[in-house]
Amino acid sequence: MISVFIIDDHKMVIEGIGLMLEQEDDFQMVGSALTGELGMQMLNDLPVDVLLLDINLPGLNGIEVCKIIRASNTKLKIIALSMLKDSSLIKMMLKNGADGYVLKNSGRDEMVTAIQTVMEGKKYLDQEVNDIIISSITGGATSEKNSPFPSLSRREKEVLSLILDELITKEIAEKLFISVGTVETHRRNMLAKVGARNTAGLVRIAIEYGLVD
Numbered sequence: 001m002i003s004v005f006i007i008d009d010h011k012m013v014i015e016g017i018g019l020m021l022e023q024e025d026d027f028q029m030v031g032s033a034l035t036g037e038l039g040m041q042m043l044n045d046l047p048v049d050v051l052l053l054d055i056n057l058p059g060l061n062g063i064e065v066c067k068i069i070r071a072s073n074t075k076l077k078i079i080a081l082s083m084l085k086d087s088s089l090i091k092m093m094l095k096n097g098a099d100g101y102v103l104k105n106s107g108r109d110e111m112v113t114a115i116q117t118v119m120e121g122k123k124y125l126d127q128e129v130n131d132i133i134i135s136s137i138t139g140g141a142t143s144e145k146n147s148p149f150p151s152l153s154r155r156e157k158e159v160l161s162l163i164l165d166e167l168i169t170k171e172i173a174e175k176l177f178i179s180v181g182t183v184e185t186h187r188r189n190m191l192a193k194v195g196a197r198n199t200a201g202l203v204r205i206a207i208e209y210g211l212v213d
Contacts, residue, residue, distance in 0.1 A: 002119060003047055006032040007039035007065065008054040008081065013104065017052065020108045027115065034058075036065035043069070048076060050115050055082040055093065061192040063092055070097025077118040084192070086150030087132050090125075092195055100124035150193040152211055159186040161212045164203060 004027055006014050014032045021027040030046055033039035036057050043051070051069070055062035066078055079100040080093040090101050099118040102110060103126055110126050117124040125133065152160065155176075162172045169187075173180045187199065194211075196202040206212060 002027050002115060003030045003049045004028065004052060004115065005030055005039070005043060005046065005048040005050070006052045006081075007034075007036055007057065007062070008032070008052070009034050009057050010054075013054070013081075017111070020111060023108070024112060027112075036060040036062065040065065040069060043073075043076075050077045050079060050118060052079050052081045053098070055080060055084055055089070056188055056192045058188060060197060061188070061195070063089075063096055063192065063195045064197055066093060066098050067096040077115075079114055079118060079124070084150070084189075085128070085132055086193065087135070088150045089193055090129055090133060094123070096195075101129045102126050103128055149195075149205070149209065149211070152190060152193065156186050156190050157212050159183060160190060160202070160206055163187075163199065164206060164212065 004021060006017055006029070008014050011034070018029045018032070021029045030048060031042055033042055037059055053062050053066060057065065060068075062080065062082070066080070069076065069078065077099045078097060079102055080090075080098045081102055081104060082089075083104045085103065093101055100114050100123060102114045102124070106114075106126050114124045114126065158176060159172055162175060167175065169180055169183050173183045176183075187202075191197070191199075191202055194202060194205045196205055
């Protein structure tokens, strides 16, 4: 029996994957957490074979969580679970200890294959992710000039620019005519993309690599 744990900040994703796993005789979902911090605490007390880890998490992002877990646990298999398709982000997860990378729009068969593959000691990338990596190697993908990080969207750059201007979240929301929650979502996405733990780290990286035009 393969025991699976999920860290994802969306309950619907956790419930959906849980239902998929229930249909497989060889898998058992032993727990879940909505944040990386809580997930790491729970993993200390549970026998887990495979961790399905979201990248875009509140607080510590998935890249940092993966790095921390891998430093103390080399046996746990970690599969990144995300909607983010940037090649640099995929490579960062793999570099920090992930055994696989699966997109959230993948079906049950894909998820089952991914879990079985990493349990055999192999790496697993779903077909779309594999194509993205190949494209980046052959020069088909673009990225920020002189930057090892995924490119930011136009809106993310607008939010980042205002952060650099020292505006607080509420002021940014009013300036861009968007909700405070949307600002926070953009902030979390940028933290995940650059692997920063907090806004101070994001600002440092933004200045160092010129992420804002």
